[in-house]
Amino acid sequence: MGRLLTLVERSDEATAEVQRHVDVGAPGACILGITGAPGAGKSTLVGALLRHALGAGHRVAVLAVDPSSPFTRGALLGDRVRMSPGGLPAADVFIRSLATRGQEGGLSHAAQTCAAVLAACGWPWIIVETVGAGQVEVDIAATADITVVVLNPGWGDEIQAHKAGMMEIGDIFVINKADRPGLMDTRRHLELLLSSRGADAPDVSIVETVATGGQGIEALWREVMACKAVLFTRAPSLRRRRRLEHLLGDALDAHVAARMQRLLSSEAGAGAVARLDQGSAHLPELVDELVAAMFQPPDGTKPD
């Protein structure tokens, strides 16, 4: 599995090869996204959740995403330290640390494909922990079946600042480090914002946890299971279509981006830049030309 994800992470060709052999819809799998600002305690929460789920007999895979340095491409991936399942059966848990490798936002393209591949390979639970690079990542909501947003007490301003994105993507809100001052204020703040979402917005729950001491983890897992039950019973086919649509979109994105990159570094790309430089062409017409060329194989016979 580890080697397979390396291939998926390295190239879209390998991903495509894997996806030719599996049911990408992965009807049995549930992808759980965990997001929230740095320092919220996401890794510790994931670790506690992992131990709880394993203890309850589930098999769980975890993808933990951390940022790559844009300058050196290196990365420090330290989430695994806080997730150590400690003595639980190794066959039931898989943890993979991923670097964003220059992808914008919190969730790398590779993380999305890795999650899909894990799902397709039969992992019933896949927890994806995002970077939390100061902003709420909305793409987690598209990948995950259930999205958990992690906050801390005393985060009134942060909630205010991010309410737009966060309020929409969260299925479950966790106030972690709930033993700290400011819990009730944060809870009230959150409830107020959630209540303003309109009558047709789905119900969301708020769970208080102290992940380091394990408090609230059982309650959180109950909420997760309840969400899953709704998802899997109420509209399983809708959910499957939603996931497939997202995967297709993501695969298209990656494919087009790769073609675009190839084209830009080819003679045609250089030529277009040169014309722009000489003032002999304008951007819009070059875009049209290049888009046409992107889907026109060089030999003009058939698409590759």
Place this chain on the structure above:
Amino acid sequence: MRQFDQQRWLRKKWETLSEIPLRAHYGPEDIPAEHLARLASPPGQAPFLRGAYPEGFRSKPWRIFQLSGFGKPEDENERIKFLLAHGETGFLMEHDRNTADHLFNVDHPEVQARSADVGLTGAVMQSVRDIAICLDGIPIESTYGHAGGAVVQHAPFALAGYWTVAKRRGLDLTRLAGTGQSDYFLTYLGCVTKQQVPTRAGLRLNVDIMEFCNRHLPKWVPISIAGYNGADTGLNAYQELGSVFANAVEYLDEVQRRGSMEMEAAAKAVGGMNFRCCMDIFEEASKLRAARAMWHQLLTQRYGIRNEKVMNLRIHVVTAGSSMAYQQPLNNIARGTLMGLAAVLGGAQSLGVSGYDEALSVPSEHAHQMSVRIQQILQNETNVCGVVDPLGGSYYVEALTADLIGKGWEFFEEIQQRGGFLECLDNGWLHAKAHQNQNADMDAQASGERTIVGVTDFVEDDAPFEVDGFMGVDDSYQVAIERLEELRRTRDAQAAGIALKQVHAACKGSDNVMPAMMAALEADVSLGEIGDVFREVFGDWDTPITA
């Protein structure tokens, strides 16, 4: 291989290890006016800049105080006796870090997975019986002892064990002198354990110990803040100063909040601290002088304490383990001597010199003996004890001392503004500061700005190793397993069970934990059982570092 290079020497940027720029010479104009006021008081008088006692080492030579421990309790006992026989004037018990720091018994899976590590860094002491073996034949009524318990969560167990042994010998606890440590810098900043109680639970335990000593062991130093561990993790001289006092106010504020003991007594209880001396001799000596003046200033200004007797900071120094090189280890004898000299020039009350094999292993018997000998040479052959504060009045040292006081308070204030010392441990801010300095140090070594003889320069690739490192003993784990089984088999299980429940109740509630801890040790409750209670009641600290 780098050798002496004239050009590099002439380009050298002269600054202290804390990156305080140095001028080629100093004069009277470099000493600020407010510092002259401090300098006006002789040694033994507030603000104690010039020393703790009027007669300095003439009346009280510093205590030769070496960390020692490995193997089985009887191995450690033998080493302590060896050191005392060679002139050590106090002793430090070191508990095995795998078990003690984590409050694990040896049969805990995390320990079993590394059974070969057991006993490598200290003796395994899982019950009062083991502590009694370690102290066997050592006259603790007349020899100043460090009971171990360097780690916050371990201190209640280690102290209660030591005191229980003393009680069983019929000693009067109110007259028992000695020290614990129970220090945050060690495991919340320096060597973070795999599992330990959150910082705020630790504060509660430490203040419980202070109160208990105040009531029952007035001659005991209940806790000792160990800036050493912060400094050896990367904090520079003034950061060490700022953070130890930021730590001290956590204790003093908590005592004030509880109102359970006099502030003067609390000041005395916290006023025995541990600093590091590394290779920048003048900066380190200045740092110790600065520390005494800062402590006085803190107590008078923040807490309104007026009694001079409780404001006299007592300083234990350990020479920097991280300055001891792996390469050409005999060079470390010179380093230990120089760092020890810095401590003596700064007026430390007690001193431990790291073993010359520090970078290779825990000290061998020979390395330990050398550490004692270095101190004896300093004490007896150099005449350095003849005059108090021999550096006092040096333009350079006074300017540097004044600068360190100023920068130390700035760092202290920054910690306060960031929520205080514990908060800065919780959120990793102090770790980041230390890390930044470590990286700068490594970069300076790599670039040639900093020279370490035998390491960065003057390297001998093909030199045979002169020292092979101490190999320890190989039966610590097995014997510890047997003793644990014997403990479980032969103790009064019911009494142990009741005592453990009382510890649990005390931890859950707000009563002082120490009476229940004493009863638990008396009833042969084991280390790991105490740990299980702590883990259940207090949970785990959310460590901000990942390495």
Place this chain on the structure above:
Amino acid sequence: MNEQRRILLAKTGLDGHWRGPSVVAKALRDGGFEVIMIGMTTVDEIVQAALDEDVDLVGLSIGGHVEVAERAVLALREAGIERPVFAGGVVPPWARKRLEAQGVEVYPPGSQLPDIVAAARRLTGLSAAQ
């Protein structure tokens, strides 16, 4: 993208000195590696992490007895992981010899970071220069 190398850094003991491993981790990151830090781990956990993470190189920070590190190397090999291993930490000369006999490169205290990064490049099949 294909040149991206991944290194696992583990501590074999329960002694949590992080000064050494953290400066090494940062230097390796700055050298362009993805560094997966797993802290204080048992031999089994090291093997599991090396498999899950599919790393190109395993780094062991030794804070205790060399025997634990030796077992880790053996266990990696038994699990079919043939990736190179390098080690640092408090490793006395006698222990160093034992590790080197297992094919482990040892970087004791005092080793310079550029040398460690260069070793990581060499051991993961990258050219010496960055």
